[in-house]
Amino acid sequence: MSAGIDFLGFPAGATALVTGAASGIGLATAKLLLAQGLTVVGVDINEAGLAALDLGPAFVGLPLDTGDPEAVEQALAELRASVGPIGYLVNNAGPPSATPLTIEEGLARTAGSVQRVTAAWASGGLPAGASVVNVASVAGAVSGGPPPSVLAGSNSRPSNGWYAAGKAAVGGVTRHQAVSAAGGYRANAVAPGVIDTPRIGDLTSGAYGLLMIERSPLGRLGQPEEVARAIVFLLSPAASFINGVTLVVDGGGTLVY
Numbered sequence: 001m002s003a004g005i006d007f008l009g010f011p012a013g014a015t016a017l018v019t020g021a022a023s024g025i026g027l028a029t030a031k032l033l034l035a036q037g038l039t040v041v042g043v044d045i046n047e048a049g050l051a052a053l054d055l056g057p058a059f060v061g062l063p064l065d066t067g068d069p070e071a072v073e074q075a076l077a078e079l080r081a082s083v084g085p086i087g088y089l090v091n092n093a094g095p096p097s098a099t100p101l102t103i104e105e106g107l108a109r110t111a112g113s114v115q116r117v118t119a120a121w122a123s124g125g126l127p128a129g130a131s132v133v134n135v136a137s138v139a140g141a142v143s144g145g146p147p148p149s150v151l152a153g154s155n156s157r158p159s160n161g162w163y164a165a166g167k168a169a170v171g172g173v174t175r176h177q178a179v180s181a182a183g184g185y186r187a188n189a190v191a192p193g194v195i196d197t198p199r200i201g202d203l204t205s206g207a208y209g210l211l212m213i214e215r216s217p218l219g220r221l222g223q224p225e226e227v228a229r230a231i232v233f234l235l236s237p238a239a240s241f242i243n244g245v246t247l248v249v250d251g252g253g254t255l256v257y
């Protein structure tokens, strides 16, 4: 069988840092990057979850809270010394939408974390062709869940204003990065729809979840691997002239109203 064309074009010896790598979309992204031959530093606040992964010698697990600015700066400085230049960053970690946060806390833990981790990553200098992909959400363009009239008995969690605002702001931060990095790196985002990860719990066994699936043109939830493929494409040299976009990965679900 032919080895095929290396369409993505990651340079040999490249390293990526993925936050929230112990589960869901982050884990699927880490696995796909490893399959492309990259070394992957997987960051997660869940130390036990990271330790339970068995992803081989090219995976370095790093327990870290991306919401802790001092810890992030220190970890990135140490990583540059231990693993060398990190050309690729995926800002995926973030709290679940049902977490009861104030608007200030929510913004700090979504767009704020994205901006701080990216600044710490870029501060030591970056290899040519560096890029970042930030994980937003369709909630940033629509809302974060059903209205109260639909909530009861729906297996959904209450939507929170900080989540919709924070994920919209991730798109804004991404556009700002794309312009202000001026040749230092490219910045793009993905906005997933409802993706089948541990985070959504039993959403789809209730009325609202079933309605979302029924209304979706593809008639199903997304899988974390389907978001990972979009992330890895935008991150890669194959997307070399794409900068500042937010790519919706929702099976067309938010087109239906």
Ligand SMILES: NC(=O)c1ccc[n+]([C@@H]2O[C@H](COP(=O)([O-])OP(=O)(O)OC[C@H]3O[C@@H](n4cnc5c(N)ncnc54)[C@H](O)[C@@H]3O)[C@@H](O)[C@H]2O)c1
Pocket: 019, 020, 021, 022, 023, 024, 025, 026, 043, 044, 045, 046, 049, 064, 065, 066, 067, 092, 093, 094, 095, 096, 135, 136, 137, 138, 191, 192, 193, 194, 195, 196, 197, 198, 199, 200, 224
């Ligand atoms: N699943 C969905 O339907 C969906 C939809 C749109 C957007 N998203 C976004 O995708 C991203 C990943 O979500 P997922 O569904 O894969 O969730 P998940 O719960 O399966 O995985 C998230 C991982 O991030 C880690 N994490 C959380 N906060 C962290 C922090 N402060 N520091 C380090 N690690 C942290 C968790 O421990 C977990 O391992 C999130 O930003 C989420 O908002 C998810």
